[in-house]
Amino acid sequence: MTLKRELGDRARDWVRATARSGAAFALAFMTLLLILIPTRAEARERAIRVPLTIHVATDDGRSVVSESRILASVRRANRELAAFDVYLVVEKIVPMVGGTTIETSEQRFALARRAQRDGTVHVFFVDRVELTSARKGDRRVSGMHWRYHGLAKDIRAREYLAVAHNAPTTTLVHEVGHAFGLAHDSSEDNLMCSCRRGMDPAFTKGQGRRLRNGARRYLQRSRR
Ligand SMILES: [Zn+2]
Numbered sequence: 001m002t003l004k005r006e007l008g009d010r011a012r013d014w015v016r017a018t019a020r021s022g023a024a025f026a027l028a029f030m031t032l033l034l035i036l037i038p039t040r041a042e043a044r045e046r047a048i049r050v051p052l053t054i055h056v057a058t059d060d061g062r063s064v065v066s067e068s069r070i071l072a073s074v075r076r077a078n079r080e081l082a083a084f085d086v087y088l089v090v091e092k093i094v095p096m097v098g099g100t101t102i103e104t105s106e107q108r109f110a111l112a113r114r115a116q117r118d119g120t121v122h123v124f125f126v127d128r129v130e131l132t133s134a135r136k137g138d139r140r141v142s143g144m145h146w147r148y149h150g151l152a153k154d155i156r157a158r159e160y161l162a163v164a165h166n167a168p169t170t171t172l173v174h175e176v177g178h179a180f181g182l183a184h185d186s187s188e189d190n191l192m193c194s195c196r197r198g199m200d201p202a203f204t205k206g207q208g209r210r211l212r213n214g215a216r217r218y219l220q221r222s223r224r
Pocket of ligand 1: 174178184194
């Protein structure tokens with residue numbers, strides 16, 4: 001073998017070896033990426049962003065609730081929900097003519113017509129919310145989560161939350177709890193208590209887990 005040829009062979013071997021180690025490096029890099037990507041995706045999946053469309057009833061051209069009061073309710077809700085990586089984000093605030101009182105089924109349907117299934121959670125801030133039941137009669141409440149189970153096509157499966165103008169700032173997060181699948185709790189320290197709640201009510205860890213699943217389900221069905 002001539003020196004020249006030998007050098008050529010060596011060079012070829014070197015190129016091959018480099019290519020091999022390059023491939024090995026690429027493989028290691030890809031593996032590293034595969035290890036890293038799921039954790040990134042997981043992180044992205046962990047935080048649940050809940051867009052809100054807030055409708056504000058007006059009376060004689062004046063909002064029945066001030067914007068600062070509305071935002072205080074949203075902040076209060078986020079203070080509780082952040083522990084479970086759920087965040088309410090105000091997408092838009094829409095003033096509406098009328099709709100100040102929710103009492104009759106016609107009024108509830110009228111709001112449902114405004115609560116389009118656009119992937120957001122619709123919240124109506126109104127003057128008064130009243131529940132009518134044959135057993136309990138009329139009962140003024142500070143808020144409600146309402147979902148239509150009837151057959152009328154234009155409002156099929158629509159749902160929304162309503163909060164009265166003088167409701168405590170915990171009402172919104174309480175109704176969000178219902179919307180995301182939580183039932184009432186009897187403890188005064190719990191946000192899902194239908195009682196006069198204590199000074200600093202909160203959700204339990206179990207409620208937090210259910211909330212997250214409920215939030216995902218709500219957002220899925222609100223897009224269909
Ligand atoms: Zn309730």
